[in-house]
Amino acid sequence: MxxxxxxxxxxxxxxxxxxxxxxxxxxxxxxxxxxxxxxxxxxxxxxxxxxxxxxxxxxxxxxxxxxxxxxxxxxxxxxxxxxxxxxxxxxxxxxxxxxxxxxxxxxxxxxxxxxxxxxxxxxxxxxxxxxxxxxxxxxxxxxxxxxxxxxxxxxxxxxxxxxxxxxxxxxxxxxxxxxxxxxxxxxxxxxxxxxxxxxxxxxxxxxxxxxxxxxxxxxxxxxxxxxxxxxxxMGSPSMNFIPAELAGDNDKPALSIKTANGSKASLPLHGDAAARIKTGNVILGVRPEHISRFDPQTAARKPGMAMLTAPVELVEPTGAETIAVMKLGGQEVVGRFDRDQAPQMGEEIQLGIDMARACLFDPATKRLI
Missing domain, CATH: 3.40.50.300 (P-loop containing nucleotide triphosphate hydrolases)
Structure with missing residues (x-):
């Protein structure tokens, strides 16, 4: 060798x-x-x-x-x-x-x-x-x-x-x-x-x-x-990139993102993520498998789980799982769901976002924060 x-x-x-x-x-x-x-x-x-x-x-x-x-x-x-x-x-x-x-x-x-x-x-x-x-x-x-x-x-x-x-x-x-x-x-x-x-x-x-x-x-x-x-x-479907800005107070830092109806949703940041952010604007990166149908019991057991609502625009069954496209702000977001949790086309779904697994990127350099 x-x-x-x-x-x-x-x-x-x-x-x-x-x-x-x-x-x-x-x-x-x-x-x-x-x-x-x-x-x-x-x-x-x-x-x-x-x-x-x-x-x-x-x-x-x-x-x-x-x-x-x-x-x-x-x-x-x-x-x-x-x-x-x-x-x-x-x-x-x-x-x-x-x-x-x-x-x-x-x-x-x-x-x-x-x-x-x-x-x-x-x-x-x-x-x-x-x-x-x-x-x-x-x-x-x-x-x-x-x-x-x-x-x-x-x-x-x-x-x-x-x-x-x-x-x-x-x-x-x-x-x-x-x-x-x-x-x-x-x-x-x-x-x-x-x-x-x-x-x-x-x-x-x-x-x-x-x-x-x-x-x-x-x-x-x-x-x-x-x-x-x-x-x-790396990843198929690829990671979702969502424009966001730092919000909340020092005790409860969060990211603010636009929803489909033009209002804003707050996603609590997990761990030391807020301390790493140098400017107010960030790119939130979320893998499709870290987007699921929101479940309060799962959220209680899993720190970092955030909830927001989005309409389902497209559903693609693949057998063992279902790929769904939702509208968030002015862009599409892809989620990967277990077959028994698959959303329906046109449904307004409560999404659970696993912020503990999310990535934050600098909008200027595109590098991981």
Whole structure:
């Protein structure tokens, strides 16, 4: 196992700055997810780690070795691509062993590595088939097998599941997580899917416009997002952002927000939130699952639960739960409800807002307060 250290990494394409001073460190055996929207720079960063893209400035270290000028074949890495990149005229066996053949690895070692990897990925019965005879999930297993036989210091995954349908993506996500637990190799995984990042990663680097917005464990990225971009990107449906202003007295600080009829509702602040607010205006961030049908008994047991009334504009049943869109002030607010508490279209509903789980953001900087 090896570490990966990236220091003040920049990448320019002519006058266009694509990466703007990236600093990341992956500990030995960690699974790091690079996540962000298209064009944020995550695939470019992965290409630079692999040696497929040059470095404008900064440093990339694999273990104790500076690899800025090292050729891809000499970096001791293995990469799994989105497109599988399998040779269509070769069997699965030949695809997996091709790299070892090129490096003139002895036949006995090849056979041992093939047997080990085929058993690990449960593809023993596929070894004599060609890629055209395989499903998408089977092809992705073969692509991973080709990487695994190398026993590299670092695994790089470039959106490996984006070509698969939703059900198969979930299955392969589980397989990749099991594989990482078995093999324990340091892994860098690029995805635009925040669910993949949350379920797979030890730590997540959320990227936007060439910069890392937050680098932390998944739960912290979700619960305490560094800014409104991270808060809005991580989570589906995304976090609600509600304009608010500080109100109440020193003993009972609260936030004042507009309701649908133009009046104002007061939401008591929880803990030391009021002390962190530097100006009168804030952005209140609330996850959909922290909005529920108000229940006095639950509110009595749960400190920080506030109540307000809002009309229901849209209801979307999803099976186990129901997504509802309410009107608050001049904007829509999304809530996630248990099936037995689902509101009805047009209903005027009493909402419970869990202020203990809410986030406050500075309207000027968009950063977490």
């Amino acid at each position: 090896s570490t990966l250290t990236i220091r003040n990494l920049h990448k320019n394409f002519g006058a266009l700055e694509v990466l703007k001073g990236i600093n990341l460190e992956a500990r030995a055996g960690e699974f790091i997810a690079l996540v962000g929207p298209s064009g944020c720079g995550k695939s470019t960063l992965l290409g630079m780690i692999a040696g497929l893209e040059g470095v404008t400035s900064g440093e990339i270290w694999i273990g104790d070795r500076l690899v800025n000028s090292v050729q891809p074949k000499d970096r001791d890495i293995a990469m799994v691509f989105q497109s599988y990149a399998l040779y269509p005229t070769m069997t699965v066996r030949e695809n997996i062993t091709f790299g070892m053949e090129s490096r003139r690895v002895p036949k006995k070692e090849q056979a041992e590595a093939l047997k080990r990897v085929a058993a690990l990925l449960q593809i023993e019965q596929l070894l004599n088939r060609k890629p055209g005879q395989l499903s998408g999930g089977q092809r992705q297993r073969v692509a991973m097998g080709r990487a695994l036989v190398r026993d590299p210091k670092l695994f790089l995954f470039d959106e490996p599941l984006s070509n698969l349908d939703a059900k198969l993506r979930i299955e392969m996500r589980t397989e990749i997580k099991k594989l990482h637990h078995r093999v324990g190799k340091t892994t860098i995984y690029v995805t635009h899917d925040q669910v993949e990042a949350m379920t797979l990663a030890t730590r997540i680097a959320v990227m936007h416009q060439g910069s890392v917005q937050q680098f932390d464990v998944p739960q912290m990225v979700y619960d305490r997002p560094a800014n409104t971009f991270v808060a809005g990107f």
